[in-house]
Amino acid sequence: MRAARLHGPADLRIDDIEIPTPGPGEVLVRVLAYSPYGTCLGVYLNRGGRYVTEYPIGIGADFSAEIAALGPDVTGFEVGQRVTAQSLDNCGTCANCSAGRTNLCLSPDLGRYVRQICAQDYALVSVRKLCVMPDGVSDEAAAMITGVVDALNAFDKLGLPEGSPVAIVGVGAMGHGAIATARAIGLKPIAIGGRGAKAGMAGELGAERVFRINAHGEDVSPAVLEAFPAGFAGIVETSATEWGMEQAFKVAAPGATIALTGGGALPVTNWDIVNRELHVVGVRGGPDQARALRLIAEGKLDLSPTISARFPLEQAADAFALLTGDAAKDVGRVIIQIAR
Known part of the structure; x- marks a missing residue:
């Protein structure tokens, strides 16, 4: 079979490898579509040497597929079903899994x-990661739901009343997912960041205001606070960058909750958090992929306006070059069409 594999940073090739056989607890799927997002780009470039320890290595994350074969002990699924998968595996039986927090599975493995x-x-x-796709969800839509799943987890933690404004910092794939999700569940998203067409897409997805940056790293918090002097009670930081975290803390109202999806050291001290009584929460994926798919199937959430290009698997290297090149500020999601 064809497989896009990295042989070094930014060295993506199409190799011919054997089709694997599913073992106990596994399913073999025929991949239909795949859409890279920020973490995939980090793997592609091996930013800081933290993503890859040896080559060659496969790549991927969000996808849609159909079941091709079941492992020897798998029940509850059928060959031919359209499926997607959560990013994190889980045991299904520990205290967290039993409570529905499968993204925080306690199993050490x-x-x-x-x-x-x-x-x-x-x-x-x-x-355990599989989720059957409803009929109203397209192959492309299912290949873009990680940002939606993460956002649902974040918004549950924020606990904002319906109709509340919420700041979304970053307008990449994860930010776009958060903006569309906020609108779908009745919040009013305010987008912070972005240049070019990406910022425009934030408006198309339902952002009530978009505070664009003119250059990488620009501090737009003064403009945000001029428009929203009290700051925001809820902030979702989606860029996992130093710039994004600084913006998130600067626009936070006293007592606000800031949801972080990644990044390095916090740009504040303990006293900054104490004096403003801030709540800082982590968002590690999410446990509710089925809810994300329902929002799409019900027509409440549509990420198709963010699709900028489609490539066949043979041109996967071109897709990643586009997403990491000079034109990236004008590129939303890219769909790699795999099924032939």
Whole structure:
């Protein structure tokens, strides 16, 4: 089968490898579509040497697929079903899993993050990660839901009343997902950041205001606070960058909750948090992929306006070059069409 594999940073090639056989607890899927997002780009470039320890390695994350074969002990699924998968595996039986917090599985083997590989004709997936796609969800839509799943987790933690404004910092794939999700569940998203067409897409997805940056790293918090002097009670930081975290803390109202999806050291001290009684919460994926798919199936959430280009698997390297090149500020989601 064809497989897009990295042989070094930014060295993505199409290799011919064997089709794997599903073992216990596994399902073999025929991949239909794959859409890279920020973490995939980090793997592609191996930013800071933190993503890849050896080459060659496959790549992937969000995908849609159909079941091609079941492992020997798998029940509850059928060959031919259209499926997608959560990013994190889980045991299904620990205290957190039993409480519905499968993204925080306590199993030492399953709780660690193992990257899904899906930029290839067939992929192995843990059956515990699978979710059947409703009829109203397209293959492309299902390949873009990580930002939606993360956002639902973040908004649950924020606990904002319906109709509340919420600041979304960053307008990449994760930011766009958060903006569309906020609108779908009745919040009023205010987008912070972005240049070019990406910022325009934030408005198309339902952002009530978009505070664009003119240059990388520009501080737009003064403009945001001029328009919203009290700051925001809820902020979701989606860029996982130093700039994004600084913006998030600067626009936070006293007593606000700031949801972080990644990044390095906080740009504030303990006393800054204490004096403003801020709540800082982490968002590690999310447990409710089915809810994300329902919002799409019901027509409440549509990320198709963010699709900038489509490539066949043979041109996966071109897709990643576009997403990481000079034109990236004008590029939203890219769909890699895998099924032939």
